[in-house]
Amino acid sequence: MDNAVARGVLYFLIAILTPVFLNVVWQYLPRPKSEPPLVFHWLPIIGNAIEYGTDPLNFYRRCRAKHGDIFTFVLLGKHMTVCLGPEGNEFVLNGKISDVNAEDIYGPLTTPVFGSDIIYDCPNAKLMEQKKFVKFGLTQQALEAHVPLIENEVLSYLKSNPKFHGIRGKVNVSAAMAEITIFTAGRALQGAEVRKRLTADFAELYHDLDMGFQPINFLIPWAPLPQNRRRDLAHLKMRSVYMDLISDRRKSAGSKTAGDANEEPDMISNLMNCVYKNGQAVPDKEIANMMITLLMGGQHSSSSASAWIMLRLASQPSIAEELYEEQLRNLGPDTTRALSLSDLSKLPLLSNVVKETLRVHSSIHTLMRKVMRPIVVPRSDYVITPDKVLVSSPIMSHMSSEHFPNPNVWDPHRWDNYDIEDGDDIVDYGYGATSKGTKSPYLPFGAGRHRCIGEKFAYLNLSTIILTIVRNLKLKTLDGTSSVPPTDYTSLFSRPVQSAEILWERRRLDLS
Ligand code: HEM
Structure with a gap:
């Protein structure tokens, strides 16, 4: 090595090591x-x-x-x-x-x-009003209507999706549950017209938008990267899908109140009827952006939670069998009878399976x-x-x-005789009464003014999906052991490693 090269290497090392050295020294200063x-x-x-x-x-x-x-x-x-x-x-x-x-x-x-003017692109007081509007769309009546819609989506997926062809098989859990949860939320929360559009084109738009959720975008969301260009284009296209839909509804509603023309009341019709405190109706662009938020907002947590439930049930088939027995005992022997919201309240173990999974595997x-x-x-x-x-x-x-106790053990029965105190400190930040959650060590949906608005829907969606699957399939791990795959932390939302697979087998052959 001649002197010039050696000097170059030395300067390079000094340039690299000096900031490291200073950074370490700085940490030891009082x-x-x-x-x-x-x-x-x-x-x-x-x-x-x-x-x-x-x-x-x-x-x-x-x-x-x-x-x-x-x-x-x-x-x-x-x-x-x-x-x-x-x-x-x-x-x-x-x-x-x-x-x-x-x-x-x-x-x-x-x-x-x-999109703009909603959620985190508006003053907090406006977000609180928007959360209240979404809550208006999640009434008891709406939730009641959601259960059969979700059940039908799962049944038709189990019947017609190639992943579940035949009597038994192997399935990539994350991929299947991501699809099932987008179809169920799409049908129930977004309405029939949006569900119809959940085809390959829409899936591509969804994917391009989703790629905007890269950790690096906390720092440089404007970076001129191809994925950011695709994200921006996908947002414009997705927004215009919703805005066209709203405009069609307004036209066909004619002189009637906006939203009435749609036979099945849904979140879009609900938002079309909402008015801010200042008297302004929610602009179409904001409705479109709120619908995109609802589509994207709950998807990762719901698909991750449902994948974890499937993996946990496969790893402990005795709990899956208990779930099956519970619904036979409390809902009757006919496992083809359509489900209703009131059925879910008769199934405490099912609710505890969801609760325990959100304890151990919160994705946020x-x-x-x-x-x-x-x-x-x-x-x-x-x-x-x-x-x-x-x-x-x-x-x-x-x-x-x-x-x-034993926090790493997934045990839905820990909730049998125990319920966590959510706190009696009720507060209204502007979107309805909510518990501050101050005393609770269990907060899978957050707390305070930014607490999740999708909690009820998430429970109902997860419970209906899992109940429908347990009614129709037996699950087990590939190697028959009770191990579950590790967590993948590479994306913003944690989830099971994407390659995780389980075995399934139909309980009844007429669905194969
Ligand atoms: C298992 C499912 C879900 C889990 C575990 C979950 C969890 C959470 C958590 C922890 C937060 C608080 C974030 C924070 O404080 O920084 C949150 C906020 C939020 N969630 Fe969910 N969520 C779920 C499903 C849903 C669904 C289905 C929707 C849509 C209907 C939804 C919509 C939202 C929205 C819009 C916010 C932002 C609220 C705000 O900042 O004020 N979530 N969620």
Whole structure:
């Protein structure tokens, strides 16, 4: 190696190692008592991204063991302060609107996908009104109508989809449940016309939009990448599908109230009849964007939860058989009788299977809020400054032995004689009365002003899908053991590894 090359290599190493060295030294300098402990990291900017991205729960566990419930880690240049446990959840999720906000964090990622003037692209008070409008569309009557629609979608999938041809077979769980959940939510939440369009073309639009949910888009959603161009085009096309549909309905409604022309009342007709407090009817573009949000918003969590339930039932067929027996006992011996909403309330084990799966496998492991001004953490010396992003991770208390004995064991029966206190602290943030969730270590749907609006629908959808499958199929793992596949954390929403397969066998041959 001649001298010039050696010098070049030396300068290069100095350029690389100096920031690393300074970053390490900086971490050992005394820190003010008001700053939460900082998780050690070798690389500036990248920080703890690799450990966090590979397995966020283990990362949080290790940090908690070392630093306690409150600590800060560095994620691609951002300082993330994590507050764990019910007190941490309360602090982050029920923070004052002047202290913390969701839109500055989620908006860059979600606005290109969902569209403008809704959800995180509008003032919080407007979002609260929009959540109330969606709640209007999820009345008891609407939920009652949803159950048979969902059951029919599952039955026709089991009957006609090539994945379930024959008497027995092997199925890729994630792929099948992603399709089933989009068809059921499409039919029930979005209505008959949208369901009809859930064909290959629409699936492609959905896929291109979904690709907008890349973690990198939290930082640079505007990057001129091919996937972002496809995302933007897909949003425009999807929006015009809904806007054309709304305009057709308005035309055919003629002089009648908008929405009346549609025989089957659905979410679109509900939103067409909603009026903001200032007297303005919801503009068509906002209705279209809200429908896109509902389509995309619940899909990942629902498809991941249903895939996990299938994997868990395959790994513990005795629970699947108990579910089958429960419905024979409580709904009668005719397993072809159409299901209704009231049937679901007679099946406590079914509900507990959903509940337990959401405890162990919540797909949203990191809830984030931007800090707007310095906030004192109650009963501590810490002050969280506006350079931080606050993080709550309810799944950490779901998986903690302080709250749930043997937390890693999936056991729906743990809920048999036990119900978790959701808290009696009822509050209305503008979308109806909701529990603050302050005391509960179990918050799969979040808490506070951003609590999920799809909870009832998600339960009903998951319960009906699983009940219909258990009525028709027996499930088991490929190797007959009780093992379940690992979690895939590579996308924004955690889910079972995409290759996971199980075996199925029909209970009755007339459906094959
Ligand atoms: C198993 C299924 C589901 C789970 C586990 C789930 C979980 C959650 C969680 C944890 C949040 C809070 C996010 C935060 O605080 O940062 C949330 C918000 C939300 N969810 Fe769900 N969700 C599910 C299904 C659904 C469905 C079916 C819909 C649509 C009908 C939906 C629509 C929404 C919307 C629009 C928000 C944003 C609310 C806001 O920011 O104010 N979710 N969900």
